[in-house]
Amino acid sequence: MKVKRERWQREFSEWYNELIETAGIQDKRYPIKGMNIWLPYGLRIMRNIEAFIRNEMERTNHEEVLFPALIPETEFQKEAEHIAGFEGEVYWVTHAGLNPLDIKLLLRPTSETAMYSMFSLWIRNHADLPFKIYQIVNVYRYETKHTRPLIRVREISRFFEAHTAHRDFEDAERQIREDIEIFDRLAKFLALPYIISKRPEWDKFPGAYYSVGAEVVMPDGRTLQIGTMHNYKQNFARAYDIKYETETGDHEYVHQTTFGMSERLLAALIAVHGDDSGMVLPPTIAPIQVVVVPIPKKDSPYDVVAYARGIVEELRNAGIRAHLDDREGIRPGRKFYDWELKGVPLRVEAGPKDVEAGKAVIARRDKFEKVTVEREKVVDEVRRLMDEVMAHLYERAREFLEGHIKRVETIEEAKEVFEDRRGIVELPWCGEESCGLEMEEELDAKMLGIPYPEETARIEGKKCPHCGREAKFIARFARTY
Numbered sequence: 001m002k003v004k005r006e007r008w009q010r011e012f013s014e015w016y017n018e019l020i021e022t023a024g025i026q027d028k029r030y031p032i033k034g035m036n037i038w039l040p041y042g043l044r045i046m047r048n049i050e051a052f053i054r055n056e057m058e059r060t061n062h063e064e065v066l067f068p069a070l071i072p073e074t075e076f077q078k079e080a081e082h083i084a085g086f087e088g089e090v091y092w093v094t095h096a097g098l099n100p101l102d103i104k105l106l107l108r109p110t111s112e113t114a115m116y117s118m119f120s121l122w123i124r125n126h127a128d129l130p131f132k133i134y135q136i137v138n139v140y141r142y143e144t145k146h147t148r149p150l151i152r153v154r155e156i157s158r159f160f161e162a163h164t165a166h167r168d169f170e171d172a173e174r175q176i177r178e179d180i181e182i183f184d185r186l187a188k189f190l191a192l193p194y195i196i197s198k199r200p201e202w203d204k205f206p207g208a209y210y211s212v213g214a215e216v217v218m219p220d221g222r223t224l225q226i227g228t229m230h231n232y233k234q235n236f237a238r239a240y241d242i243k244y245e246t247e248t249g250d251h252e253y254v255h256q257t258t259f260g261m262s263e264r265l266l267a268a269l270i271a272v273h274g275d276d277s278g279m280v281l282p283p284t285i286a287p288i289q290v291v292v293v294p295i296p297k298k299d300s301p302y303d304v305v306a307y308a309r310g311i312v313e314e315l316r317n318a319g320i321r322a323h324l325d326d327r328e329g330i331r332p333g334r335k336f337y338d339w340e341l342k343g344v345p346l347r348v349e350a351g352p353k354d355v356e357a358g359k360a361v362i363a364r365r366d367k368f369e370k371v372t373v374e375r376e377k378v379v380d381e382v383r384r385l386m387d388e389v390m391a392h393l394y395e396r397a398r399e400f401l402e403g404h405i406k407r408v409e410t411i412e413e414a415k416e417v418f419e420d421r422r423g424i425v426e427l428p429w430c431g432e433e434s435c436g437l438e439m440e441e442e443l444d445a446k447m448l449g450i451p452y453p454e455e456t457a458r459i460e461g462k463k464c465p466h467c468g469r470e471a472k473f474i475a476r477f478a479r480t481y
């Protein structure tokens with residue numbers, strides 16, 4: 001079989017929605033729009049992603065906490081820009097039993113306003129800084145844009161949020177660099193190439209001094225933001241009175257940052273690595289790395305199931321997540337199809353001839369290639385192939401991403417890109433908000449921002465295609481999810 005990626009690209013939306021259900025990721029039939037049920041297989045993949053994030057948090061000295069899901073209205077209302085950004089998306093709790101509440105409660109859309117009055121109690125002295133915590137929780141956003149499973153949901157059930165406080169701007173900047181490094185390690189672990197941009201003023205997180213976002217390009221050429229880092233400067237510290245005592249006894253507001261991700265990471269994985277046969281999971285997060293399928297033959301004296309079981313045991317002893325598909329009454333072809341849909345990276349097949357010859361066949365999900373190996377070599381070969389699959393997935397995704405970033409100089413050229421392959425268009429920009437907004441309008445696309453760090457975004461000798469003045473930056477535009 002050959003790798004086909006036609007439907008994957010042309011009918012991405014349908015392909016994606018179907019796969020979420022057929023591959024056992026989520027059930028979308030729960031009677032609230034934008035709130036879905038995690039199915040066991042999908043949850044196992046997500047848990048593997050989370051485990052990596054948790055490890056990274058430990059490695060970088062963040063401590064895990066859990067805050068209540070409800071926030072009093074009075075706390076929520078302390079930072080003006082934050083309220084303005086979220087008030088249209090908030091779910092309210094107004095009653096307890098039959099009685100209206102004196103102070104309304106809201107379901108957290110993110111946890112700044114839940115956490116920061118506690119920060120002002122916890123942080124006293126310069127020795128308490130940097131202060132670094134994180135939680136992985138459900139948050140609720142009444143999204144008004146089209147909802148899609150994992151991509152845009154109203155109950156984000158795996159919201160990862162890190163919140164930090166620092167003595168000065170420089171240390172907060174160091175934190176943003178650390179967040180980006182963590183994100184980069186995570187992206188490598190998921191074989192996901194990405195781009196990172198500093199958001200324009202008009203699209204930064206409500207209450208932030210600046211925001212940075214990481215994007216992937218989806219099969220249809222639209223981008224998906226899968227991670228964000230924000231430097232709040234002292235905006236929230238002033239609103240929530242978070243101060244510390246310096247070495248000289250002065251009282252200063254802390255500088256704060258946040259870093260957020262969600263189940264969108266899983267959406268990106270499914271979309272970026274998939275093909276017309278279903279998901280293709282990187283071995284790092286696949287709940288089943290190798291499925292072993294015995295191929296019985298009538299009247300054969302060889303016990304293929306026992307042979308396959310032996311292989312599974314050996315793989316497991318070697319620390320590989322292996323599964324024996326010994327379901328009866330289902331033909332091997334049907335089994336292959338099921339596991340291909342679920343994206344299991346490697347499949348080992350063994351029929352009577354293999355038992356007789358002391359061999360096994362290993363098939364790769366990413367390329368549909370097969371090799372026959374000696375029975376004793378199975379574990380080594382599986383290990384080697386898992387590394388190859390990882391490298392190939394990353395490389396294929398990198399080529400796709402790079403093939404979908406185009407640098408042009410005029411609005412006309414940019415429009416052509418959006419009509420053709422789509423993806424990300426890079427244009428010179430003078431840096432004026434009005435030009436940026438009008439280019440968004442003309443292109444019917446969003447400005448993702450300028451390449452980050454800012455030094456890499458600066459250009460000379462080009463004209464802003466909208467106003468004709470000297471361009472200062474490269475600005476990226478895309479149709480987004």
Ligand code: 5CA
Nearest residue numbers: 110151152153161226227228258259260261262
């Ligand atoms: N407080 C900050 C940092 S934790 C914050 O909430 N940032 S955010 O709004 O950008 O969200 C962080 C990440 O959550 C986003 O980058 C995106 O990957 C994910 N996310 C945001 N909204 C949704 C949604 N409705 N469904 C799924 N994931 C979402």
Ligand code: ZN
Nearest residue numbers: 430435464467
């Ligand atoms: Zn301009």
